[in-house]
Amino acid sequence: MEFNGKVVLITGAAGEIGEVTAKLFSELGAKLSLIDLDRGGLRETVTRLGLGEGEYITVPADVSREDEVKNYVRKTVEAFGRIDVFFNNAGIEGKYALIKDNPAENLDRVLNVNLKGVFFGLKHVIPVMMERKSGSIINTSSVAGLGGFPGLSPYVASKHAVIGLTKTAALEYAGTGVRVNAICPAPINTRMMRSVEKGASPDDPQSAQSRFTHMIPMGRYGEPEEVANLVLFLASDLASYINGGVYTVDGGMKAT
Numbered sequence: 742m743e744f745n746g747k748v749v750l751i752t753g754a755a756g757e758i759g760e761v762t763a764k765l766f767s768e769l770g771a772k773l774s775l776i777d778l779d780r781g782g783l784r785e786t787v788t789r790l791g792l793g794e795g796e797y798i799t800v801p802a803d804v805s806r807e808d809e810v811k812n813y814v815r816k817t818v819e820a821f822g823r824i825d826v827f828f829n830n831a832g833i834e835g836k837y838a839l840i841k842d843n844p845a846e847n848l849d850r851v852l853n854v855n856l857k858g859v860f861f862g863l864k865h866v867i868p869v870m871m872e873r874k875s876g877s878i879i880n881t882s883s884v885a886g887l888g889g890f891p892g893l894s895p896y897v898a899s900k901h902a903v904i905g906l907t908k909t910a911a912l913e914y915a916g917t918g919v920r921v922n923a924i925c926p927a928p929i930n931t932r933m934m935r936s937v938e939k940g941a942s943p944d945d946p947q948s949a950q951s952r953f954t955h956m957i958p959m960g961r962y963g964e965p966e967e968v969a970n971l972v973l974f975l976a977s978d979l980a981s982y983i984n985g986g987v988y989t990v991d992g993g994m995k996a997t
């Protein structure tokens with residue numbers, strides 16, 4: 742795989758999965774447009790990756806706001822003239838609570854970021870890709886998009902919705918050269934799982950981690966690189982006939 746001269750747009754780029762994916766794309770020659778709500782985090786990502794001038798832009802944005810999504814797409818096209826790959830990845834876990842105790846604001850917040858954010862991204866990136874009759878979009882769902890997970894109902898609902906959006910977008914644009922796929926990671930070693938573990942067992946997060954690990958046949962969480970490798974494959978020309986698919990990267994979790 743190589744991405745020389747390709748333009749890769751990544752949301753949630755200051756997060757761990759986003760940053761590692763950016764790193765691998767950059768090592769294979771891509772130019773990066775890095776989007777995140779966290780301005781400082783974006784600066785730190787650029788420093789850690791050692792990106793040079795002309796190789797990247799950063800656009801701080803809240804993906805749940807359509808005007809800000811329009812703006813990050815516009816800035817990317819202004820800087821690089823095209824978008825070849827879109828990793829539609831920003832997401833939040835929300836508050837850990839059973840449905841009966843779950844505040845309405847938590848539902849709104851999670852759906853706004855995880856569902857509307859992904860929708861607005863598709864809406865504004867697809868026309869740019871259609872102009873060149875080419876593009877690959879990878880939406881980040883989760884194993885929580887394929888089954889229930891007690892305590893995370895808004896997150897689970899939003900990640901199921903990402904799969905519905907992926908399939909619909911793939912069908913709507915199948916004749917245009919734009920491919921749209923979804924990935925479903927199991928628990929991955931990032932800040933997000935530390936937060937979920939603490940939500941599930943506030944006094945003993947380690948016990949929650951052991952419980953979650955036991956649900957994974959390979960007996961461990963995944964690493965961000967293992968997710969990034971799947972994203973790169975789906976983004977590449979090797980995946981030219983792969984469209985509307987839903988791909989687990991889960992140590993066998995969904996095979997049970």
Ligand SMILES: NC(=O)c1ccc[n+]([C@@H]2O[C@H](COP(=O)([O-])OP(=O)(O)OC[C@H]3O[C@@H](n4cnc5c(N)ncnc54)[C@H](O)[C@@H]3O)[C@@H](O)[C@H]2O)c1
Nearest residue numbers: 753755756757758777778803804831832883926928929931
């Ligand atoms: N870590 C896991 O176990 C796991 C498993 C399955 C799926 N996922 C999904 O992978 C994606 C990345 O997660 P991660 O583990 O890297 O988590 P993370 O918290 O490290 O990264 C998420 C990033 O998204 C950004 N973000 C949050 N809200 C935003 C908004 N409104 N606008 C723009 N950016 C925003 C955050 O600032 C953060 O940098 C998420 O969609 C998550 O749901 C993660």
